[in-house]
Amino acid sequence: MRRTLSSREKTLAMIVGLIVFIGGTYVLGETYVSKRATVNARIVAQKKQLRSMHELLDQGALWAQREQWLQAKQPHLENADTAGVQLLDSVRELARRHTVLLANPTIHPPDPRPNCVSVVLEIETKSPWAPLVELLQELQTPEQFVALESAHISVDPADPTQVFGRFKIARWYAPN
Incomplete structure (x- = not known):
């Protein structure tokens, strides 16, 4: 048994549907923004770590020289x-x-x-x-x-x- 909705019920259903749609969109948007900020922060941290690793690799000769000095001089x-x-x-x-x-x-x-x-x-x-x-x-x-x-x-x-x-x-x- 189905009955048709009155114009007031249709309007109320549209308002409820619109509120659910806007609320859902807001929740999804907030989740997206927070996840994106987390991913961007992780990318920045990994880029910084990668730069540090490249610097250490570039200074390999210096560190080898220091290790050699340490082995020779440390009592x-x-x-x-x-x-x-x-x-x-x-x-x-x-x-x-x-x-x-x-x-x-x-x-x-x-x-x-x-x-x-x-x-x-x-x-x-x-x-x-x-x-x-x-x-x-x-x-x-x-x-x-x-x-x-x-x-x-x-x-x-x-x-x-x-x-x-x-x-x-x-x-x-x-x-x-």
């Missing part, structure tokens, strides 16, 4: 028990030459890492600012493979010409 850990003491002795010698007072040295056991074996020394210092900077500058030359893993420096409240320092110093040895 090998011969005795894990004495490596920390050797680092402490070298830091003490530098500190003596630059008139920097050392206190509370703590030697940590060697820590094997993916690219090196790290021997860490923690020390506290007291000195004027200039000798401390000279000490740190001489300590971290490229051929020594010594780095500051952390540094905390503060001015002595009793004597503003003196600074206190707490340093975590690491020497990096070639991996085994």
